Amino acid sequence: MNEHIVKSYEDELNTLTADCARMGGLTEAQVGDALDAVVKRDQALAESVVGRDERLDLLEADIERKAIRLIALRQPMANDLRKTVAAMKIASNLERCGDLAKNIAKRTMILNEAEPISPLTRSIERMGRLVAGRLKDVLDAYTGSDLDRALAVWSRDDEVDEHYNSLFRELLTYMMGDPRTITACAHLLFVAKNLERIGDHATNIAEIIHYEITGEEMISADRPKTDALSA
Amino acid sequence: MNEHIVKSYEDELNTLTADCARMGGLTEAQVGDALDAVVKRDQALAESVVGRDERLDLLEADIERKAIRLIALRQPMANDLRKTVAAMKIASNLERCGDLAKNIAKRTMILNEAEPISPLTRSIERMGRLVAGRLKDVLDAYTGSDLDRALAVWSRDDEVDEHYNSLFRELLTYMMGDPRTITACAHLLFVAKNLERIGDHATNIAEIIHYEITGEEMISADRPKTDALSA
Numbered sequence: 247m248n249e250h251i252v253k254s255y256e257d258e259l260n261t262l263t264a265d266c267a268r269m270g271g272l273t274e275a276q277v278g279d280a281l282d283a284v285v286k287r288d289q290a291l292a293e294s295v296v297g298r299d300e301r302l303d304l305l306e307a308d309i310e311r312k313a314i315r316l317i318a319l320r321q322p323m324a325n326d327l328r329k330t331v332a333a334m335k336i337a338s339n340l341e342r343c344g345d346l347a348k349n350i351a352k353r354t355m356i357l358n359e360a361e362p363i364s365p366l367t368r369s370i371e372r373m374g375r376l377v378a379g380r381l382k383d384v385l386d387a388y389t390g391s392d393l394d395r396a397l398a399v400w401s402r403d404d405e406v407d408e409h410y411n412s413l414f415r416e417l418l419t420y421m422m423g424d425p426r427t428i429t430a431c432a433h434l435l436f437v438a439k440n441l442e443r444i445g446d447h448a449t450n451i452a453e454i455i456h457y458e459i460t461g462e463e464m465i466s467a468d469r470p471k472t473d474a475l476s477a
Numbered sequence: 478m479n480e481h482i483v484k485s486y487e488d489e490l491n492t493l494t495a496d497c498a499r500m501g502g503l504t505e506a507q508v509g510d511a512l513d514a515v516v517k518r519d520q521a522l523a524e525s526v527v528g529r530d531e532r533l534d535l536l537e538a539d540i541e542r543k544a545i546r547l548i549a550l551r552q553p554m555a556n557d558l559r560k561t562v563a564a565m566k567i568a569s570n571l572e573r574c575g576d577l578a579k580n581i582a583k584r585t586m587i588l589n590e591a592e593p594i595s596p597l598t599r600s601i602e603r604m605g606r607l608v609a610g611r612l613k614d615v616l617d618a619y620t621g622s623d624l625d626r627a628l629a630v631w632s633r634d635d636e637v638d639e640h641y642n643s644l645f646r647e648l649l650t651y652m653m654g655d656p657r658t659i660t661a662c663a664h665l666l667f668v669a670k671n672l673e674r675i676g677d678h679a680t681n682i683a684e685i686i687h688y689e690i691t692g693e694e695m696i697s698a699d700r701p702k703t704d705a706l707s708a
Binding site for chain 2: 307314317318319321322327331338414417418421422425428429432435436439463
């Protein structure tokens with residue numbers, strides 16, 4: 247194999263990782279903006295989140311195409327194969343985070359038609375900041391190949407579930423106390439569930455990083471876990 | 478390339494497709510059983526759905542491993558590459574259907590603690606049968622390489638959304654009419670949402686089959702679509 251081919255193979259692998267990191271940055275922005283839109287009742291921002299989602303779909307398709315091409319034509323081994331598969335799987339998780347952000351933004355548009363419920367908005371914001379922080383941390387772990395940081399995100403998975411459980415109870419209490427809030431609270435239930443799912447994707451990404459770096463699968467059963475359904 | 482290698486490559490590809498079809502059968506059973514559990518308030522069946530979910534997780538991981546190994550070592554081209562990637566992507570969609578079935582089963586266990594609400598149960602059952610039928614049809618399309626059948630599933634995507642929208646309104650009406658039903662209805666909201674998402678995965682699988690057979694991406698924008706959020 248000559249120098250030119252080797253260089254180009256490394257270039258391809260680096261491009262794939264960089265594409266995935268860039269997609270991570272865009273997803274972080276979408277999640278942050280969706281949260282701002284729902285908290286500040288910002289219709290224009292919500293519309294902009296919805297409009298920008300297609301970009302993430304295209305990026306995911308592009309990363310998948312590049313990864314499969316690389317596996318088929320370059321036959322990467324060991325570390326390089328794990329790196330390639332990791333980029334493809336992380337992109338898939340990011341695309342789903344993007345869908346969830348878009349869904350939150352769409353619900354913002356409906357929620358803006360109802361009266362604001364300030365205490366609930368504050369609870370959503372707290373949970374949202376926690377989830378956005380986890381996404382940021384796990385993407386830092388990805389770009390820095392930082393196993394400890396990925397493990398830290400992975401082991402604090404239950405914090406999001408606790409927030410979700412408490413928010414679920416809070417929403418039900420509001421609905422029971424004032425039936426006029428039922429429609430808004432039903433949409434907020436789904437906003438909370440979407441945030442919880444973004445948190446789950448951050449956990450998945452942490453597991454993928456662990457596999458990429460160590461070559462070993464993580465055992466989900468080892469993770470401290472609060473069952474989000476008990477709420 | 479000698480006869481032995483060629484044979485073994487085809488074997489590998491056939492095994493992958495067969496694994497995926499088998500995973501499809503198991504997923505269909507999980508979705509059907511989760512629906513029966515919630516409709517018949519069958520605690521034991523719900524527990525059995527929860528217990529069997531890990532099997533689907535392991536199957537997905539196995540299919541992914543085999544597919545990547547096949548791409549790296551056999552370098553399949555054109556049709557064969559599409560077949561390999563399709564199996565990997567369908568397995569990922571099936572695994573998520575399995576998670577949703579498990580979630581419905583877990584909610585059954587909570588719903589069994591409340592009074593049954595027969596009209597809602599009937600609506601959930603109707604929507605569930607529709608979704609289970611779509612999953613069955615798209616898996617028939619996969620095993621039969623039947624493009625028309627896949628397209629039929631794809632183009633009727635909006636039926637599920639219409640059911641979901643109507644169920645969403647029905648649930649909100651119940652909550653407003655009798656606040657004692659709020660907790661049960663909140664869980665049923667998520668059961669309905671999970672069924673809608675299983676329907677979305679059937680649509681995704683139809684798109685993957687289309688790509689596998691024709692080599693062309695489908696344009697989601699062409700699909701008749703009712704926005705599930707407008708409810």
